[in-house]
Amino acid sequence: MTTSTGPTVVGFPRRTPEEPLPLSQYASHREQNGLVLSHLPNGVPVWLVTRHEDVRAVLTHPKISANPDNEGFPNVGETMGVPKQDQIPGWFVGLDSPEHDRFRKVLIPEFTVRRVRELRPAIERTVDERIDAMLAAGDRADLIGDFALPVPSLVISSLLGVPPADRDFFESRTRTLVAIRTSTDEERATATRELLRYINRLIAIKEKWPGDDLISRLLATGQLTSVELSGVLLLLLIAGHETTANNIGLGVVTLLANPQWIGHERLVEELLRLHSVADMVALRVAVDDVEIAGRLIRKGEGIVPLLAAANHDTEVFGCPHAFDPERSERRHVAFGYGVHQCLGQNLVRVEMEIAYRKLFERIPTLELDVPPDGLAFKYDGILFGLHELPVRW
Amino acid sequence: MRVTVDRERCVGAGQCALNAPEVFDQDEDGIVTLLVREPEEADADGARAAGDLCPSGSITVHED
Numbered sequence: 001m002t003t004s005t006g007p008t009v010v011g012f013p014r015r016t017p018e019e020p021l022p023l024s025q026y027a028s029h030r031e032q033n034g035l036v037l038s039h040l041p042n043g044v045p046v047w048l049v050t051r052h053e054d055v056r057a058v059l060t061h062p063k064i065s066a067n068p069d070n071e072g073f074p075n076v077g078e079t080m081g082v083p084k085q086d087q088i089p090g091w092f093v094g095l096d097s098p099e100h101d102r103f104r105k106v107l108i109p110e111f112t113v114r115r116v117r118e119l120r121p122a123i124e125r126t127v128d129e130r131i132d133a134m135l136a137a138g139d140r141a142d143l144i145g146d147f148a149l150p151v152p153s154l155v156i157s158s159l160l161g162v163p164p165a166d167r168d169f170f171e172s173r174t175r176t177l178v179a180i181r182t183s184t185d186e187e188r189a190t191a192t193r194e195l196l197r198y199i200n201r202l203i204a205i206k207e208k209w210p211g212d213d214l215i216s217r218l219l220a221t222g223q224l225t226s227v228e229l230s231g232v233l234l235l236l237l238i239a240g241h242e243t244t245a246n247n248i249g250l251g252v253v254t255l256l257a258n259p260q261w262i263g264h265e266r267l268v269e270e271l272l273r274l275h276s277v278a279d280m281v282a283l284r285v286a287v288d289d290v291e292i293a294g295r296l297i298r299k300g301e302g303i304v305p306l307l308a309a310a311n312h313d314t315e316v317f318g319c320p321h322a323f324d325p326e327r328s329e330r331r332h333v334a335f336g337y338g339v340h341q342c343l344g345q346n347l348v349r350v351e352m353e354i355a356y357r358k359l360f361e362r363i364p365t366l367e368l369d370v371p372p373d374g375l376a377f378k379y380d381g382i383l384f385g386l387h388e389l390p391v392r393w
Numbered sequence: 394m395r396v397t398v399d400r401e402r403c404v405g406a407g408q409c410a411l412n413a414p415e416v417f418d419q420d421e422d423g424i425v426t427l428l429v430r431e432p433e434e435a436d437a438d439g440a441r442a443a444g445d446l447c448p449s450g451s452i453t454v455h456e457d
Contacts, residue, residue, distance in 0.1 A: 060450070101404075108405030108423030113414075330412075331445050339404050341448035346407050 007037040007295060010048065013280070013306070020379035021279060023321065026050045026309035034295035038304075046074050046302040047295070050309035052316045052333070054293045058305045059338040063288040065096050066340055073285040074302035090224065090231025093239070097339055103232060106223045107343055110159075110214050116346040119159070123351055126154045127358045135362075140369050140392040144249050147359075148389070149175055152244035152351060156237055161206065161213025170198070178242045180381045195237070199230045240344045246277040246378070246385025247348065248355045253375065253389065255356060256368060258323055262360050266325040268352045273332035274323055276308035277384045282336050307333050308384070365393045394437050395455040396444075398425045408446040413439030417452075425451055 010029060013022045029036045029050040036048050049055050058064055067073070092103035109115065130150055134141045141147070153171045162170050176183050176191035183191075203215060203226050210216035218229055251271040255262055284303040289296060297303065311332045312320035318327070335342035342348070359366060368375075369390035376387040396416060403425045409417035410425075415436045418426045432440045444454040 060448075104404060105422070109421060111407070112405065112419045112423045113407045113410040114419065330442055335406075335448075337448045339449060341404065341406050343406075346411065349411075 005033065007034060007047075008032040010036045010038050012038045012040060012046075013048070015379040017377065017379055020377040021276065021308050021384045023308065023312050026306060026312065027314075030309065030313060034293040035297075040074055040076060040302070042075060044072075044074070044302065046304055047292075047297060049292070049303060049305040050313070051293065052310040052313040052331070055305040055307065055310035055333055056337050057292055058284060058303055059282060059333075059336060059340070061290055061292070063286060063290045064284045064303060065287045066094060066100075066282075066284055067096050068094050068283075070285045070287055070300075072300035072302050074283045074304055076280065076283065076304070088231040088234065090228035090233075091235050092232065093235065093340055100339060102223065103228070104339070104343065106218060106221050107232070107236075110217070111343050111345075111347060113346050116350050119155075119347070120350060120354070122158055123151075123155055123354050124358070126158070127151055127354050128362075130154075131358060131362050140390065143252060143389040143391045144245065144386055145175075145388065148245040148248040148252075148355075149178060149241070151248065151355060152241050153237075155347070155351060156240050159214050160202070160233060160236075161211055161215050162202065166198070170195075173198075174237060174241050177238065178245070180378075181387055192234075196230060196234060199233050200226075203229055203233075236344070239342070240347065242383055242385065243277055244348050244351055246383050247271065247275060247352055249386040249389045250275045250277065250384070251352060251356060252359065252366075252391075253368070253372075253386070254323055255360070256366070257372070261323070261325050262356065264325040267356065268349050269330060269332070270323060270325040270327065271352065272334040272349075273311045273317070274321075275384060276311045276332075276334050278334065278336070279306055279308035279384055280304060281382065282307060282340070307336065363393045366391055367393065394440065395431055395457060396427060396429070396440050397453045397455070398427050399451045399453075400424050400426075402449045402451040404449045404451075406448050408448070409443035409452055412446060413443045416440045417443055 013025055015022055029048060038046055038048050040046050049058050092100050130147050134146050150171055153174045154167055157167045157170045173191040173195050177188055206215045206219055218224060254271060261267055282305050286297045286299055286301050288299050311334060314320055317329055335345045369392040378385045378387055405423035407419055410419050416429050416432050418428055420426050441454055444452045
């Protein structure tokens, strides 16, 4: 049954330096009946979804689409838009089942719990090398630029089979994509072109001389064209880079403030929930009239499920703003939910676990080099995170 | 307790193999496989968690 009263209209989530993850706004939206209606920065009306149950319902509804080619798909601003399919074939986060499933099925074996476990020694080596470099350079560092960003980029480049000699090139271009404060739109577009050109060259090399790497194995399946494969690889790279880096950076800040939890086995899961760095990335549109939380959503209306809001829903998580690795409830949606749930989630978990363990083991005197209220949180980009994280030891 | 899985629905997120490795595994395609149909009491919580966490609804836990 749908509710007869009109929806409450609220402002679009306002992220500020003071509240880069607007949890107080989400808390008040959850109090409203059904869903709340808002307007995108471009004026188009859109539904905000802030309850855990409703977010899960939206992300599994067969008539709610992730495809930006559908009319009414929310455009949250140029940098937040998912590319149209004709722009980057293989960008399968923007496809629905069954088209989406062909891509996902080919990739699943690369990211199983077992496969990721086999990558642990290589990830530990990468993390150790970055710590060696920081220690060699002095007694302070920017933990984002010197550690949190390079680690996932180096891990993904070794996974893809990028030769060691090219990894610095690869790392510098991926870093340009993330540096929204210091790089221009044009520099980012150039970096994307250079990465795509490099990926295409790498595919051509692996076609001739296959190795023991992800690209060679995907080619061997014969399931993807080389154009689709290059889109898939760019997606893996972008999806796994800044998200992981932001989790590493925010996690270090939270652990420095709560050192009694360092080494706890449920630490990573709780940090994923608490920070929910990908709050607003799971954009959707209704492709038929559907009902969510007693509210009729018409075909062509945009939907913004807010993952951080769901992860701080008091109906599911008691004292949701508290960092408590011992909480019994595990059902966070930091990786999304439904068929699009993060493919690389097990890799991220291991990267985070190794990063924290090695950092605090090898640099036990690690501390912030700025007052806690002077931290530069990202409120002006797609993801929640830190622009930089000055530390000393 | 009885557990059933739907391998057609599975999207290979691996949360079951991570949270209840005594009950679930992923085959070489990354798709869920059931190691135990009727988990022991010690593994029951893990199996329930896997049912709660599975993003594709591929795992059903029957409390009978």
